[in-house]
Amino acid sequence: MAVAAATRIAVVVVAALAALAPGARGLRRDDFPVGFLFGAATSAYQIEGAYLDDNKGLNNWDVFTHTQAGRISDRRNGDVADDHYHRYTEDVEILHNLGVNSYRFSISWARILPRGRFGGVNSAGIAFYNRLIDALLQKGIQPFVTLNHFDIPQELEIRYGGWLGAGIREEFGYYSDVCFKAFGDRVRFWTTFNEPNLITKFQFMLGAYPPNRCSPPFGCCNSGDSRREPYTAAHNILLSHAAAVHNYKTNYQAKQGGSIGIVVAMKWYEPLTNSTEDVRAARRALAFEVDWFLDPIFFGEYPREMREILSSNLPKFTPEEKKLLQNKVDFIGINQYTAIYAKDCIYSPCALNTYEGNALVYTTGVRNGAKIGKPTAFSTYFVVPESIESAVMYVNGRYKDTTIYITENGYSQHSDTNMEDLINDVERVNYLQGYLKYLSSAVRKGANVGGYFMWSLIDNFEWVFGYTIKFGLYHVDFDTQERIPKMSAKWYRDFLTGSNVTDDTQVRSRRADS
Ligand code: NOJ
Numbered sequence: 001m002a003v004a005a006a007t008r009i010a011v012v013v014v015a016a017l018a019a020l021a022p023g024a025r026g027l028r029r030d031d032f033p034v035g036f037l038f039g040a041a042t043s044a045y046q047i048e049g050a051y052l053d054d055n056k057g058l059n060n061w062d063v064f065t066h067t068q069a070g071r072i073s074d075r076r077n078g079d080v081a082d083d084h085y086h087r088y089t090e091d092v093e094i095l096h097n098l099g100v101n102s103y104r105f106s107i108s109w110a111r112i113l114p115r116g117r118f119g120g121v122n123s124a125g126i127a128f129y130n131r132l133i134d135a136l137l138q139k140g141i142q143p144f145v146t147l148n149h150f151d152i153p154q155e156l157e158i159r160y161g162g163w164l165g166a167g168i169r170e171e172f173g174y175y176s177d178v179c180f181k182a183f184g185d186r187v188r189f190w191t192t193f194n195e196p197n198l199i200t201k202f203q204f205m206l207g208a209y210p211p212n213r214c215s216p217p218f219g220c221c222n223s224g225d226s227r228r229e230p231y232t233a234a235h236n237i238l239l240s241h242a243a244a245v246h247n248y249k250t251n252y253q254a255k256q257g258g259s260i261g262i263v264v265a266m267k268w269y270e271p272l273t274n275s276t277e278d279v280r281a282a283r284r285a286l287a288f289e290v291d292w293f294l295d296p297i298f299f300g301e302y303p304r305e306m307r308e309i310l311s312s313n314l315p316k317f318t319p320e321e322k323k324l325l326q327n328k329v330d331f332i333g334i335n336q337y338t339a340i341y342a343k344d345c346i347y348s349p350c351a352l353n354t355y356e357g358n359a360l361v362y363t364t365g366v367r368n369g370a371k372i373g374k375p376t377a378f379s380t381y382f383v384v385p386e387s388i389e390s391a392v393m394y395v396n397g398r399y400k401d402t403t404i405y406i407t408e409n410g411y412s413q414h415s416d417t418n419m420e421d422l423i424n425d426v427e428r429v430n431y432l433q434g435y436l437k438y439l440s441s442a443v444r445k446g447a448n449v450g451g452y453f454m455w456s457l458i459d460n461f462e463w464v465f466g467y468t469i470k471f472g473l474y475h476v477d478f479d480t481q482e483r484i485p486k487m488s489a490k491w492y493r494d495f496l497t498g499s500n501v502t503d504d505t506q507v508r509s510r511r512a513d514s
Pocket residue numbers: 043046194195335408455462463471
């Protein structure tokens with residue numbers, strides 16, 4: 001981008017920040033506990049690029065985006081993405097300028113083990129993450145590392161059908177051990193899986209993510225069983241998680257001093273009406289979303305609602321597996337973006353071919369013609385700041401004060417928005433301050449929250465939406481790879497460095513003012 005244009009944008013951003021209403025009660029960093037982690041998040045496939053560099057193996061997303069480009073909104077892929085693999089020093093600098101004390105990123109399994117256990121460890125891959133971790137630590141930024149954020153080596157996709165085959169458990173055990181050994185001396189925060197509760201549905205129920213398996217009424221894939229396979233895959237993920245946690249706790253934790261957890265996606269479900277049926281539907285949707293993974297980890301059993309509805313489609317844990325699972329986690333990560341209305345489908349008929357269909361729940365963002373919150377670029381994500389407080393209080397209560405990290409929270413824009421509005425992202429600033437305000441309220445009510453990560457540090461490859469949706473605090477010009485701070489990046493930095501910011505008065509756009 002031309003320097004003149006960048007300067008013009010900077011002027012617009014400064015002017016818009018100046019429009020923040022003075023004197024309003026401020027949300028402050030010290031509304032959160034000492035030692036609280038404030039960070040930004042990314043994932044390997046979404047930002048790294050360098051998909052063939054330095055002996056990296058192909059992963060399932062490399063292959064999927066190349067062979068089935070038509071399933072991606074803009075037919076693009078992560079071959080280059082943000083070219084973070086080559087630009088990580090610049091990205092660490094950006095993090096440093098933001099003033100965050102932690103950075104959540106994931107490791108590309110195929111960069112470390114190009115063919116899983118069927119080949120060797122790629123020393124160049126190890127070296128890359130060593131450089132990244134060291135660069136972060138030099139700036140006082142704690143690495144918060146995800147072992148699996150959707151991508152797996154293609155070799156394992158072929159051999160095991162991805163998470164569907166029990167053989168992949170051993171693979172994850174080996175991979176996680178390689179990572180603990182290589183990086184654990186410096187990594188204090190590990191998460192085994194990112195959103196396994198979402199990915200298993202997108203892979204095996206809706207058939208949208210590789211290996212694209214599903215059955216009617218959820219979709220028409222070449223093969224699959226939407227009523228059974230998501231639960232088989234989830235079972236394998238849970239047991240992989242449990243074995244990795246057990247290994248970490250037995251062989252590494254004492255000498256390395258880190259902690260380990262898992263990250264789940266968590267919508268907040270509001271009953272569509274105050275009928276008992278809808279109230280139960282909202283509860284049931286949550287059980288099929290969050291308790292599905294956390295109950296086995298904490299109580300050794302899938303939730304009652306799931307056992308009742310899914311019966312033999314839901315696998316069972318053996319007594320040994322229950323014991324292994326109850327090895328517990330040190331923390332729970334939740335990716336929290338939105339709330340949605342839940343309507344019962346047991347007593348009244350409705351379409352069941354959706355994300356919550358297996359729970360016999362229908363969801364909608366609209367009640368009596370009114371949306372639950374302002375819409376975002378994601379059609380099912382609305383701005384509902386109080387949902388973060390409800391979600392945190394629920395998890396805090398059910399899982400007995402285990403430390404919670406908000407591992408993702410963020411606002412999406414359409415990429416075809418004009419440049420000035422992309423950068424002058426007033427809506428994202430309002431989103432951020434709204435959600436942080438309700439998070440601080442949960443903290444005041446006694447919830448054990450350890451940190452908050454914005455999704456995302458930089459605009460990136462948004463899975464099947466390609467580059468058409470932008471979540472970044474930094475705009476990325478994908479032709480030049482220039483990173484440009486949006487208004488939200490400046491807001492976050494000011495918040496983190498202790499400048500006062502408004503929360504009662506929403507930021508008005510400069511355009512609206514002029
Ligand atoms: C969930 C996922 O973890 C991340 O990969 C994705 O880009 C964001 N949330 C936004 O959809």
